[in-house]
Amino acid sequence: MIEKILLADSGTGHTEEMLKSLMEIPIFQAATVTVLHVVPPQVTADDMVAKWEEGGRILSQAIQNLKLDPARVTAVLREGEPKDVVLKVADEVDADLIIMGSRGLKRIQSILENSVSQYVFQLASRPMLLVRDDLYVKKINRIMVAMDKSDSAKETLKLAITFLRDIKGGQLVLVHTNPEMKLKPGEIAANPEEDPVLIPAIAEAKKYGISYKAAAPEGKPGERICQLAEDLNVDLLMLGSPDRRPTIAKGLPDLDRLLGQSLSDYVRVYAPCPVLLVRIPNP
Numbered sequence: 001m002i003e004k005i006l007l008a009d010s011g012t013g014h015t016e017e018m019l020k021s022l023m024e025i026p027i028f029q030a031a032t033v034t035v036l037h038v039v040p041p042q043v044t045a046d047d048m049v050a051k052w053e054e055g056g057r058i059l060s061q062a063i064q065n066l067k068l069d070p071a072r073v074t075a076v077l078r079e080g081e082p083k084d085v086v087l088k089v090a091d092e093v094d095a096d097l098i099i100m101g102s103r104g105l106k107r108i109q110s111i112l113e114n115s116v117s118q119y120v121f122q123l124a125s126r127p128m129l130l131v132r133d134d135l136y137v138k139k140i141n142r143i144m145v146a147m148d149k150s151d152s153a154k155e156t157l158k159l160a161i162t163f164l165r166d167i168k169g170g171q172l173v174l175v176h177t178n179p180e181m182k183l184k185p186g187e188i189a190a191n192p193e194e195d196p197v198l199i200p201a202i203a204e205a206k207k208y209g210i211s212y213k214a215a216a217p218e219g220k221p222g223e224r225i226c227q228l229a230e231d232l233n234v235d236l237l238m239l240g241s242p243d244r245r246p247t248i249a250k251g252l253p254d255l256d257r258l259l260g261q262s263l264s265d266y267v268r269v270y271a272p273c274p275v276l277l278v279r280i281p282n283p
Contacts, residue, residue, distance in 0.1 A: 001025070001096065001162070002027060002028055002031050002096045003030070003031055003032065003090070003226065003250055004031060004032055004034070004093055004094060004096050004097075005019070005028075005031050005032070005033045005034070005079045005095060005096065005097050005098075005099065006033075006034050006089060006090050006093060006097070006098045006099070007019055007020075007033060007034065007036065007038050007062075007096065007099045007118075008036050008037075008038070008082075008086045008097035008100045008101075009035055009036045009058060009062045010037070010055075010058075010101055011058040011061075011062075012101065012133065013101030013131060013132075013133040013186070014081070014101065014131050014132050014133065014135065014136075014137045015099050015100065015101045016062055016065050016066060017131075018063075018099055018129065018131045018136040018137050018274060019033070019066060019099055020066060020067075020092065021137055021138070021140055022099075022137065022140070023068070024140070024264050025163055025167060026129075026166040027162055027163060027166055029074060031072070031074070031096075031174065032072045032074070033066070033068060033072060033073050033074070034064050034073075034074045034075075034076055034095070035059060035063065035066070035073065035074070035076065035078075036073050036076045036078065036085070036086065036089050037054045037055045037058050037059050037062075037075075037077055037078075037084065038055075038078050038079070038080060038082040038085045039051045039052055039054075039077065039078065039079045039080075039183060040079075040080075040081070040082060040155060041079060041080065041081070045205075046181060047081075052077070054131070055077045056253065056255050058145050059075040059076075059077055060073075060075075061156075063075060064226065068232070069213055070224050074093075075118075075160075076089060076113045077179075082116045083116040083119040083120055086098070086100070086116065086120050087107075087120060087123060087124060090124065090126060092260065095126060096126065096127065097126070097127050097128070097129060098124060098127070098129065099128075099129045099131065100116075100117045100120060100121075100124060100127040100128065100129070100130055100131070101117065101130075101131050101132075101133055102117040102121075102130045102131065102132050102201060102268070103261055104135065104257050114151060114166075117130055118257065118268075120220065121264075121265075121268060121277065124279065125279060126279070127159070127276060127277065127278045127279070128277050128279075129274060129275070129276045129277075129278070130268055130274065130275045130276075130277070131274045132274070134255055135272070135273065135274065136154045137274065138235045138273075139163050139169065139235065140163070140170075140235045140236050141167060141169060141170050141171065141235055142170070142171045142173060142232065142233065143160050143170070143171075143172055143173065143235065143236045143237075143238060144172075144173040144174075144175060144225075144228070144229050144232070144233050144234040145157050145160045145172065145173070145174055145175070145201070145238050145239070146175055146177075146221075146235070146237070146238070146239040146240075146263070146267075147174055147175065147197050147198060147201050147224050147265075148176065148197060148240075149197060150240055151240075151280060152240025152241055152278055152279060152280045153239070153240040154158075154240075155240060155278050156238050156239060156276075156278040157174075157204060157279055158204075158239040159238065159276075159278060160172060160238050161204060161205070161210060164208075164210050165208055165210065168184075170210070170211065171210075171211045171212065171213060172205050172210050172211065172212040172213075173191075173212070173214075173215065173228075173229075173232055173234060174195040174198050174201045174205070174212060175214075175215045175216070175217070175218065175224075175225055175228055176192075176195050176198050176211070176215075176216050177216070177218070177220075177221035177224045177225060177233070178216060178218050179218055184240070186275050192214035192215050192216035193214055195216040196247050197216075198214050198216060213232070215228055220264050222267055223264030223266075225237070225267060225271075226266075226270045226271050226272065227238075227261075227271055228269055229272055230272040231264075234272070234273050235273055235274075236273060236274055236275075236276060236280055237267065237274070237275050237276070238272050238275075238276045238277075238278065239264060239267060239276075240265065240277075240278045240279070240280070241262070241263075241264045241277055241278070241279045247255075254279070263278055
């Protein structure tokens with residue numbers, strides 16, 4: 001259930017459009033929204049005053065643009081390191097969803113340029129929706145869920161179905177990639193409806209009367225998922241990611257993920273639509 005949303009608004013990008021698109025879905029309409037703008041630490045008092053004034057204007061404009069019930073919106077202006085502040089405020093408000101913009105920096109570049117969204121994407125312990133600055137935000141009708149056997153994938157499917165139950169004419173795209181499958185020329189791929197990973201997901205879609213399409217392409221998972229999302233004109237791509245970092249390392253980026261070794265990191269950069277990452281903590 002999405003009851004509390006944290007919108008990290010930098011004043012650029014399409015996060016406000018993304019929130020407005022979500023608010024067209026009934027499940028989101030009762031949610032409270034915290035709009036956060038973070039002012040980085042400044043060297044001089046004059047710079048600080050200027051940045052705080054600019055931050056106030058960004059928040060004011062965001063509230064006007066969103067046109068939400070004032071009783072359900074809170075504006076928060078904070079000073080500090082943006083990536084740390086976003087995580088801290090998400091915990092303070094106990095957000096069910098974080099929405100952030102992203103420049104779509106690739107792998108090592110995001111580390112060298114100290115990407116805020118990449119840092120939060122790796123370390124957040126709650127669902128996070130990334131909206132690349134170069135993407136056009138569309139009305140949400142077709143949602144793709146990348147499936148595997150993990151608990152996080154099951155939670156992702158559950159959340160997607162919750163969205164789609166209230167979207168008239170919506171469609172669920174279920175995809176499970178098989179990197180080991182090698183087809184010979186002219187050979188037809190196995191029926192995705194018979195994929196053992198997709199069968200339970202298909203049953204859930206049928207249970208709730210949700211239109212669905214199943215796909216089980218061979219090849220590298222990240223590449224195939226992103227290509228399929230483009231081919232099918234997907235509006236939102238959702239995938240799960242288990243939290244496999246020990247508590248003691250929560251303040252440090254998971255370096256193998258930051259270097260692009262995970263599916264979620266690849267999709268974050270190359271997906272042709274906004275990406276919602278659902279992460280569940282390890283037991």
